[in-house]
Amino acid sequence: MSFIQVEKVWKEYDDQIVLEDLSFEIEARAFLMLVGPSGCGKTTFLRMLLGEEAPTRGRILIDGKPLVAEPDSDRGVVFQRYSVFPHLTALRNVMFGAELAQAPLLGRLFGAKRRAVEDKARVLLAEVGLAGSEDKYPAALSGGMQQRLALAQALMRRPKVLLLDEPFGALDPGIRSDIQALMKRLWNETHLTVVMVTHDLPEAFRLGTRILAFERSRNRPEERARYGAGIAKDIEIWPPRIAGGKPFTSPGRDDPAARGAEPGRPGLQAS
Ligand SMILES: Nc1ncnc2c1ncn2[C@@H]1O[C@H](COP(=O)(O)OP(=O)(O)OP(=O)(O)O)[C@@H](O)[C@H]1O
Ligand SMILES: [Mg+2]
Incomplete structure (x- = not known):
């Protein structure tokens, strides 16, 4: 059984x-x-996967179960912009989801529970290269740092599916390739299923195991509104790894040239 099933x-x-x-x-x-x-x-489509929008017809199953019609901790999301809260520090941005889940009324935890959440948030911030920026507000972070913060925030609740809507679209090329490498490494080291929207085809080939192209096949202006987009292409790039398989740890992982490369997949690198 596939993890996500999209049915009609x-x-x-x-x-x-x-x-x-x-x-x-x-x-x-x-x-x-x-x-x-x-x-x-x-x-x-991403918003339907997130549960923010319901299909007009058909259904989506996750793990064999119909998708819950509201965002939950199974799914994390990063948008192109505005994923982080401007009035919270980096650390509190990452803690926020977990605090809200455990203390829905106050949105704040105390004592040992708070320390546990805070420790985890600090580890995640370090993971995405933001150690030292814990107390900064998003306005004091660069675009690339804000997107890395948004990634840490989305990963905090250990989602099974990470949804990314052009998360790197607004970044400069150099920063973009760094964050692509980071994303690939996180994916390699966790059990995440990622669905990512991009306008950048080289990025799609560099990061993806599979590319789906949506397109409206009938484009005549008079019938535009009456036809939706379907799947124009479905390109398998690399077979997805087996669920529950060992996370990939390569001895050369920190070597930029090897970062993001799959074993036996030379030439396709994330940086
Ligand atoms: N809440 C909504 N109410 C009405 N129409 C909507 C709503 N959300 C999206 N649409 C329409 O649905 C269509 C698809 O929008 P969507 O944002 O999914 O496109 P997209 O492929 O993500 O485009 P882009 O690459 O520009 O981000 C558009 O015509 C848009 O106007
Ligand atoms: Mg869009």
Whole structure:
């Protein structure tokens, strides 16, 4: 059984059909890249996976169960911008989700519970290269640092699925390739299934195990609103690893040239 099953999913807003009859499956631990022209429904699809939007028809199953129609800790998300809270420090941004889950009324924990959450948040911040920035507010962090903070925030609740909507789209090329390498390493070391939207095809090939291209196949202006996008291409790049398999640890992992490379997958590197 596949980890995520998308069954005959349609999404319509009023009389506009955005997505039309999507059916596909996503294996556990896949790194699926979604590409397609602007407005074809990529974000809409991610929001359905997140549970923020419901399909008009059809259904989505995660682990064989119909998706809960609200965001939960199974799914973490990072958007292109505005994923972090500007009024919280980096540390509190990462702690926030866990605090809210454990203390829904106050949104704050105390004592040993707080220390446990804080320790975990500090480890994650270090993981994404933000040790030393714990007490800074997002406005004092660069764009790349803010996106790494958003990644730490999304990873804090150990989601099974990480949804990324052009998370690196606004970053400079150098910073972008660093954060791609980081993302690939995190994916290698955890059991995450990642679904990521990008406009950048080289990025899709560098990071993904599979690329799905959404497209409206009928583009005549008079019928535009009546047809949604479907899957135009489904490219398998590398077989997803087996669920529950050993995390990949390569001796050369910290070597930038080896970072992100799969064993037996020369030439496809994340940096
Ligand atoms: N809440 C909504 N209400 C009405 N229409 C919507 C809503 N959300 C999205 N749409 C419409 O659905 C279509 C797909 O939008 P979506 O944001 O999913 O595209 P996208 O593929 O992510 O585009 P981009 O690459 O520009 O981010 C657009 O025509 C958009 O106007
Ligand atoms: Mg979008």
